[in-house]
Amino acid sequence: MLTKEELFEIKTLQKICENEGGFQLKLNFDMLENRIGNKKEDFFHYEDGRLVGFLGCYGFGDKVEICGMVHPDCRRKGIFSKLLEMGLGESKKRYPMVLLNAPTDSQSAKQFLRNLPCEFSFAEYQMKWQVTELSVDPNVTLRPSFTNEDWEAEIQLEVLGFGLNENEAREFNQLIRENSSDQRLLIEFEGKTAGKMRVSESNGEAWIYGFTVFPKLQGKGIGRKALSRVVKMEHQKGLPIFLEVEAKNAHALRLYETCGFRSYHSQDYYQYLN
Incomplete structure (x- = not known):
């Protein structure tokens, strides 16, 4: 430590x-x-x-x-x-x-x-929310992750959404659960778990991490409605809101932009080849 x-x-x-x-x-x-x-x-x-x-x-x-x-x-x-x-x-x-x-x-x-000995792999944008009128849908809600069933849903979302294997997902999420004060939120659509995100509030800022929706439920607007809800929640606290997205993830980039996020910095990643 x-x-x-x-x-x-x-x-x-x-x-x-x-x-x-x-x-x-x-x-x-x-x-x-x-x-x-x-x-x-x-x-x-x-x-x-x-x-x-x-x-x-x-x-x-x-x-x-x-x-x-x-x-x-x-x-x-x-x-x-x-x-x-x-x-x-x-x-x-x-x-x-x-x-x-x-x-x-x-x-x-x-x-x-x-x-x-390295080669360019991808770019990542840091994005900041600009005040934008957002609407919320009562069918898409957020709630804290509490139960063992919630925990298993988080693991599956890590595997399906980010390509981690199950052991990696469990280890990473265990570290977050035990050592972080971040809010671990589940996205619900019509009363059933549809996705997840994590919100970190520190140094007067809110950062959104680990945002994903089950692949079978993507394309229904659930992600945009969930993001709109959490943005409104953090904005009401008076916090500036940030997130990161890989440039090659065009779908996510468009989603964030439609919710009012704008790029202000970028990072380049190079794969080490030796």
Whole structure:
């Protein structure tokens, strides 16, 4: 588990790097704040007692995403190369697929990646909701996940919606259930479970994660109506609302846009080939 001091140091370095580069790093603080077990997933580099380099590894099923940063004044010293070497060494022991994450607008990241055995895999958009008139449908509702039956529905939705195998889905959801304060919500359509989503409220923001509907029920407008309902709920609390979507998922992108979400940042992912 990372200490409060380490989390503060990471956030401080992130702000410096983002202000200098004009981009946004994806450091998954919802995961950093809930690290458990003995896995080596975070790597630090200090100079004169100050954090100047950090790299985090974030496992999702059979793949791991890696993202890191180095203080602008400390680049070209091989710091990031050393951090990445350690991160890859640990990650490749557990995950068959390694994805390197770089902000689309980071030229220094792109230059670094040109020297690595990797290839572009996909882009991901960060989207923010712009105030839009939304209607709700009484046939589509949201409720907290409580029972064992609810838990099994969540697992099946992870498997069918995101391609995880059942063991991966159970492990990931167990971590969320035990170590996160996120709201785990089930989507109901005409009184039956149709999908799920997770809402994280922290640092004065609301983020929507893990949003999916059973494949057999897709195309009925259930996702849009559920999203409209949760957006209205969070907006009434006065929170700005965010989510992420892969650019290649055109259907999801259109869904979010029709509900008032607009892209403001993007991340590029490269598959490591060695």
